[in-house]
Amino acid sequence: xxxxxxxxxxxxxxxxxxxxxxxxxxxxxxxxxxxxxxxxxxxxxxxxxxxxxxxxxxxxxxxxxxxxxxxxxxxxxxxxxxxxxxxxxxxxxxxxxxxxxxxxxxxxxxxxxxxxxxxxxxxxxxxxxxxxxxxxxxxxxxxxxxxxxxxxxxxxxxxxxxxxxxxxxxxxxxxxxxxxxxxxxxxxxxxxxxxxxxxxxxxxxxxxxxxxxxxxxxxxxxxxxxxxxxxxxxxxxxxxxxxxxxxxxxxxxxxxxxxxxxxxxxxxxxxxxxxxxxxxxxxxxxxxxxxxxxxxxxxxxxxxxxxxxxxxxxxxxxxxxxxxxxxxxxxxxxxxxxxxxxxxxxxxxxxxxxxxxxxxxxxxxxxxxxxxxxxxxxxxxxxxxxx
Amino acid sequence: xxxxxxxxxxxxxxxxxxxxxxxxxxxxxxxxxxxxxxxxxxxxxxxxxxxxxxxxxxxxxxxxxxxxxxxxxxxxxxxxxxxxxxxxxxxxxxxxxxxxxxxxxxxxxxxxxxxxxxxxxxxxxxxxxxxxxxxxxxxxxxxxxxxxxxxxxxxxxxxxxxxxxxxxxxxxxxxxxxxxxxxxxxxxxxxxxxxxxxxxxxxxxxxxxxxxxxxxxxxxxxxxxxxxxxxxxxxxxxxxxxxxxxxxx
Numbered sequence: 001x002x003x004x005x006x007x008x009x010x011x012x013x014x015x016x017x018x019x020x021x022x023x024x025x026x027x028x029x030x031x032x033x034x035x036x037x038x039x040x041x042x043x044x045x046x047x048x049x050x051x052x053x054x055x056x057x058x059x060x061x062x063x064x065x066x067x068x069x070x071x072x073x074x075x076x077x078x079x080x081x082x083x084x085x086x087x088x089x090x091x092x093x094x095x096x097x098x099x100x101x102x103x104x105x106x107x108x109x110x111x112x113x114x115x116x117x118x119x120x121x122x123x124x125x126x127x128x129x130x131x132x133x134x135x136x137x138x139x140x141x142x143x144x145x146x147x148x149x150x151x152x153x154x155x156x157x158x159x160x161x162x163x164x165x166x167x168x169x170x171x172x173x174x175x176x177x178x179x180x181x182x183x184x185x186x187x188x189x190x191x192x193x194x195x196x197x198x199x200x201x202x203x204x205x206x207x208x209x210x211x212x213x214x215x216x217x218x219x220x221x222x223x224x225x226x227x228x229x230x231x232x233x234x235x236x237x238x239x240x241x242x243x244x245x246x247x248x249x250x251x252x253x254x255x256x257x258x259x260x261x262x263x264x265x266x267x268x269x270x271x272x273x274x275x276x277x278x279x280x281x282x283x284x285x286x287x288x289x290x291x292x293x294x295x296x297x298x299x300x301x302x303x304x305x306x307x308x309x310x311x312x313x314x315x316x317x318x319x320x321x322x323x324x325x326x327x328x329x330x331x332x333x334x335x336x337x338x339x340x341x342x343x344x345x346x347x348x349x350x351x352x353x354x355x356x357x358x359x360x361x362x363x364x365x366x367x368x369x370x371x372x373x374x375x376x377x378x379x380x381x382x383x384x385x386x387x
Numbered sequence: 388x389x390x391x392x393x394x395x396x397x398x399x400x401x402x403x404x405x406x407x408x409x410x411x412x413x414x415x416x417x418x419x420x421x422x423x424x425x426x427x428x429x430x431x432x433x434x435x436x437x438x439x440x441x442x443x444x445x446x447x448x449x450x451x452x453x454x455x456x457x458x459x460x461x462x463x464x465x466x467x468x469x470x471x472x473x474x475x476x477x478x479x480x481x482x483x484x485x486x487x488x489x490x491x492x493x494x495x496x497x498x499x500x501x502x503x504x505x506x507x508x509x510x511x512x513x514x515x516x517x518x519x520x521x522x523x524x525x526x527x528x529x530x531x532x533x534x535x536x537x538x539x540x541x542x543x544x545x546x547x548x549x550x551x552x553x554x555x556x557x558x559x560x561x562x563x564x565x566x567x568x569x570x571x572x573x574x575x576x577x578x579x580x581x582x583x584x585x586x587x588x589x590x591x592x593x594x595x596x597x598x599x600x601x602x603x604x605x606x607x608x609x610x611x612x613x614x615x616x617x618x619x620x621x622x623x624x625x626x627x628x629x630x631x632x633x634x635x636x
Contacts, residue, residue, distance in 0.1 A: 008475065123482070124474075124475045127474040127478050217614060219569075220572070220609070220617070221606050221609070222572075222574075222576035222577075222586075222587065222609045222610070223573065224576055224590050224594070225590045225603075225605055225606025225607075225610075226606065228590060228599070229603060229606060231599070320484065323487070324486075324487025325487070327489040327490070328577065331580070331594060344493065345580065348496075350496075350497045353493040353494065356493075357490035357494060361485065364486070365482065368485045
């Protein structure tokens with residue numbers, strides 16, 4: 001039997017070889033902001049555990065390198081990722097000197113590269129398995145549960161990003177809920193306004209080009225400028241419209257951020273509604289008309305359900321984009337995870353940046369997977385029904 | 388609408404933009420009402436022209452690099468030797484799009500320091516995605532009979548790529564580049580939060596000193612640039628599509 005190599009496996013094995021043997025696994029710093037010292041896998045873990053981790057990643061890399069069955073590859077990537085996730089916490093407590101509360105241990109490039117390599121393997125296996133949308137959401141829930149368990153169990157508590165969290169636990173959740181409210185609230189407002197506007201644009205052709213052009217131009221205004229520009233009009237509203245201030249409308253803070261996100265969200269919602277409605281087959285509309293359906297019945301009974309997957313795609317774009325853009329709200333006092341990112345940049349404290357960036361990326365990633373699954377489910381359901 | 392009206396509007400916008408960045412003081416009376424406590428109405432910590440050019444240079448470098456890498460990758464995964472990577476590269480592109488630009492920017496700082504470099508990295512990564520996606524669409528949806536004809540004419544794989552596949556997918560690839568440039572123009576302003584020299588500097592100075600005139604002029608210059616470049620690239624796209632004998636949408 002000749003050995004056959006997997007092409008992606010070659011890439012993964014090269015990354016693993018570099019990351020495990022040449023790149024630093026963890027960084028040790030005497031306090032929060034001094035430059036760090038690199039530690040390899042063998043230096044970061046107790047005598048017996050270091051070689052064990054090396055053995056696990058090397059075996060997993062060999063499984064990736066050779067042409068092996070999908071299940072074996074799945075097992076290899078999951079075991080390697082789990083070992084890395086558990087042992088980086090172990091390295092944290094091993095490297096921290098007894099009773100020292102200033103020392104900071106953070107994962108270094110080698111760790112991140114190993115995670116990247118095995119995530120690549122996992123992503124490849126999952127893509128090739130061609131999972132159903134429900135199964136994809138299931139995998140996401142499992143992964144989230146595993147990470148949640150590691151967080152709750154406290155095995156990562158000695159890592160610097162969680163030390164930053166421990167110092168800010170209250171504000172973390174407050175900013176987090178502000179972030180989610182901003183992203184979801186502006187999406188909801190955009191759907192409430194955008195759907196009827198899209199239907200109107202579909203029905204009234206004269207309106208279409210004008211509305212879409214205006215929304216296109218709004219997209220070209222840089223986010224930080226749009227956030228800033230809304231400060232003045234909202235400040236004016238707050239002082240001149242009775243009751244506005246008590247609703248929380250203010251010149252700086254959440255209100256301009258909300259309005260800016262809402263304005264950015266309109267284009268994808270309106271444009272996809274128009275495209276979705278335009279894509280409804282003429283035959284379906286004619287049949288509905290022939291059956292004597294009124295315009296309203298046709299809209300809700302025929303056009304809307306058929307256009308739904310396309311509209312949902314617009315909503316997915318908006319949600320992922322809003323979760324990312326909401327970080328900028330911090331620049332104008334609007335709160336959100338961006339607060340930690342910009343504070344971290346200001347203090348050159350990267351762990352603080354990570355404390356803001358990691359949850360943002362995780363939220364956007366989860367939102368994308370869930371909405372993709374929903375879109376696929378509605379699209380296939382429709383195909384089955386119409387077939 | 389009259390056919391010449393859009394061109395006239397575009398020309399007016401170009402003239403206005405050039406006049407503003409070269410002689411901003413002409414517009415001072417217009418912006419003065421937006422300032423408070425006698426604050427300066429025109430950005431005074433650097434020349435708007437220099438910042439505009441630096442902004443464009445940053446976007447240009449990042450886009451050129453992103454185009455080269457994205458098109459090369461798309462070619463690689465559509466060749467027989469690289470076809471194994473096709474599904475994975477699709478999912479990676481999808482995952483990549485969920486990374487917010489601010490996060491990329493902030494995380495690049497420890498690796499390369501403050502200044503233009505983190506911005507270039509963020510713009511490069513962000514620009515990759517639309518170009519790669521479009522190049523992939525272009526290269527995988529070529530009319531089968533054309534590719535077969537090229538094969539039948541005895542063209543080698545390389546000749547087919549250069550003479551048939553790339554020219555035919557050029558309009559779609561250009562569409563990706565256009566999207567990427569517009570996103571980059573706006574995203575580059577965020578780069579100024581990590582000390583990159585872009586028009587974002589003007590906007591951030593305005594936010595910090597509560598000077599609305601600064602925010603407005605920075606934002607408007609970027610928006611005008613984006614609209615003009617978008618239009619210009621759309622025109623090039625239509626031209627290449629016509630040359631390729633394709634119907635334009």
